[in-house]
Amino acid sequence: MSAKTLYDKLWEDHVVHTEDDGSSLIYIDRQLVHEVTSPQAFEGLRLAGRRPWRTERNLAVADHNVPTTDRRAGIADPVARLQVATLDKNCAEFGITEFTMTDVRQGIVHVIGPEQGATLPGMTVVCGDSHTSTHGASGALAFGIGTSEVEHALATQCLIQKKSKNFLIKVNGEVGEGITAKDIVLAIIGKIGTAGGTGYAIEFAGTAIADLSMEGRMTVCNMAIEAGARAGLIAVDETTIEYYQDRPYSPKGEHWLMAVRAWEKLHSDADAVFDKVVEIDAATIAPQVTWGTSPEMVVAVGDKVPNPVDEFDLVKQQSMQTALDYMGLKAGQAITDIAIDKVFIGSCTNSRIEDLRAAAQVVAGKQRAETVKLAMVVPGSGLVKQQAEKEGLDKIFIAAGFEWREPGCSMCLAMNADKLEAGERCASTSNRNFEGRQGYGGRTHLVSPAMAAAAGIAGNFVDIREWV
């Protein structure tokens, strides 16, 4: 038997049928559903008179549109309210479990999946959301799909897919103090570009990845899509298994033991061959800050905003100039001279307990800079929020002048009331710095939670390594 990559193993385990042209019918173990990309899928089922193939393999939550302030009053925006109500109605009609807006288990779909043990190692996981790649951190094959595919997965528990190529990214050695999973993945995207992983499933490996907690691994896989790859993967090890023990949806008793035995095989064979390999020395990674309107437009905090003139490729040169104009930055400006207006700590990239701890540690005993209008902390789920409050993190944030909110996507994409005003500049722990992403005309700089917190205190970007 020839050596296999982790992706090969997961793929083979889920093939129902392969056509002559190489496209396969792939079995889906778990579908996560949220309010934005599902209404038209449920409508499609209804119109065709179809029922879900396996109702219990779907789990729904409202996250994109929900308010992060007091929820008892409901949602003010009538369009958003209708969308969330439509999810409630569809789940009730089709018998799908939903964590509603006031359920303590509610949260961002990619935070609650692993938290509940609803997405497990060895599974195929899909969701009508590109950041589904997050769940690959547990050695699952997880990828985002469009609404037609949401409907397809609901109706058939399968999807038609073509196998991707294998891409190995090895982060060797250890990262320096203050360097987080976010810096690792931003550095990777800076190196391979936002289309570097297109057509591939990326496996992240190497000591620096193995050293990460599950939360950190989720941050890395979350942004695989920002490197163009639909799926990011990390091999199962003790950290993974420990994480999943006793989660509400995790297997129990005899099943748990069987599952662990199966999961222990979820790694690439030593002599497996990848179509592409990139190696990075962890020790060279500095805290990262994006300066442009694409995640690949990223530099180390000690660097300067790059000059488009130095770019050889004319198309790239033009997009750099467009980005600089949009961001209101000048080539050659020091990153640490960039003053910010707002701070957003949250999103499926960085809203887990470890992220909140890191940010709280930075702001403890300090005060938000007067020039910073708003600094908000949005936990990834009700349970993360509960845990943080148990540890007193909420008090630390509030004392430092940071707002403590209810869980949801919030200003990651600004579909609810949390948004940037035109021209406002934000230090954000989210994953996308596209034009208008956090609000019309808003300017986003992607950073780690500690870097965002520090920027909120200093009023401009600072090198977190000088703070710890």
Added chain:
Amino acid sequence: MQAFTKLTAQVAPLDRANVDTDAIIPKQFLKSIRRAGFGPYLFDEWRYTDIGEPEMDCTNRPLQKDFVLNNPDYKEAKILLTRENFGCGSSREHAPWALEDYGFRAIIASSFADIFYNNCFKNGILPIVLSVELIEALFQEVSAGYQLSIDLEAQTITTPSGKEIAFTIDAARKYRLFNGLDDIALTLLQADKIKEYELERAKRAPWLFVEAN
């Protein structure tokens, strides 16, 4: 789904790389629970100078003068010519819905983001990948009234001067698009295979077949 066979239509050049789905259809429009009606908001932030809101009437909104779709020369365009990594970003199918609702049936680029590429086929849009050189050449040629003829069966694009450009597309996708077939119905023809797989898998991974979960 609308089948795609042949198309001869005007081309609109969108000279940008990495056009993301937020640009194609900004997120405020994702609040809709419908599938149609996104066309007027396609490229909203580039097309208008005010801020678009869902359900808004677009007939009298102030236009961004230099945006290609506002140029009367490209009013009738059904083919979009653009550059690398088109459709990157989110998985929202609202992006192809908006393109389709506006009237685009084909998009030509040097590369596409995976999910977007896939979503096009589910909505009767043909995404065509050409080399960077060919894309550059088309950008040089395109002007008011410039038309291309696309023949899916022959997998060719013909320029006004009669030059033929071949493109590749995988057979299964081509078959479905050409015939306008519904994927779900096709998959359900394989129901027995799915059930067989489930029985076999339940032996290997019984924890995935516990009803309560």
